[in-house]
Amino acid sequence: QVQLVESGGGLVQAGDSLRLSCAASGRTFGSSARAWFRQAPGKEREFVALIFWNGGSTVYGDSVKGRFTISRDNAENTVYLQMNSLKPEDTAVYYCAARRPPKLAATMTRPADYDYWGQGTQVTVSS
Numbered sequence: 451q452v453q454l455v456e457s458g459g460g461l462v463q464a465g466d467s468l469r470l471s472c473a474a475s476g477r478t479f480g481s482s483a484r485a486w487f488r489q490a491p492g493k494e495r496e497f498v499a500l501i502f503w504n505g506g507s508t509v510y511g512d513s514v515k516g517r518f519t520i521s522r523d524n525a526e527n528t529v530y531l532q533m534n535s536l537k538p539e540d541t542a543v544y545y546c547a548a549r550r551p552p553k554l555a556a557t558m559t560r561p562a563d564y565d566y567w568g569q570g571t572q573v574t575v576s577s
Contacts (some may be wrong), residue, residue, distance in 0.1 A: 452566050454546045459571030461522030462536055465498060466575070470531040472568055481566075483558055484529040486520060488542035488573075495545070497559040503551075509559065513539075535573040536575045543570040 458470040459489035461484040464482040472484065485500035499510045510519050529546060549555070555563035 452548075453565075454548060454566055454568035455547045456544065459544060459573045461574045461576065464537055464575055464577050465534050467477040467532070467534045468536065468573060469571075470533070470544055470546075470571060472529045472531075474527040474548065477553070480551050482551040482554055483549045484522065485496040485530045485547045485558070485564060486529075486544060486546060487561060488544045488569075489542075490542040493542075495561050498544075500558055501529060511559075516548050526560050533573070536573075538577045541573060541575050545570045547572075 453475045453525045455475060456470060456472050456473055458468060460468060462468055479568060481503050483500050483502050486498040487495045488498050489495040497511045498514055499518055500510065501508050501520045501522050521530045546568040548566040549563060550565045557563060
């Protein structure tokens with residue numbers, strides 16, 4: 451059983467930074483890509499960022515470009531999301547997701563493109 455475990459959420463003020471972590475545990479597995487999504491109350495789950503495991507290329511949602519950075523530690527099978535210049539509209543539950551190899555989806559920015567999900571971590575940004 452594969453599990454993704456997020457950590458690092460919390461309550462911060464606008465302009466602050468946070469780093470989220472997503473560790474894979476359980477049966478060793480590889481992923482073709484890992485991503486972060488977020489979901490605010492009453493809204494759909496929104497794509498934040500993804501990283502392709504082979505090569506490390508990254509893609510970001512428009513609302514976080516220039517402020518968030520996704521990275522990975524291959525040895526630890528962990529993905530990070532560095533969030534800078536946080537805004538109140540970044541408040542949401544942040545979810546880590548992974549896609550089984552080998553094939554990639556056409557978009558890789560939809561929740562349906564991913565096979566495994568973490569339980570989520572709350573990020574609250576006060577104004």
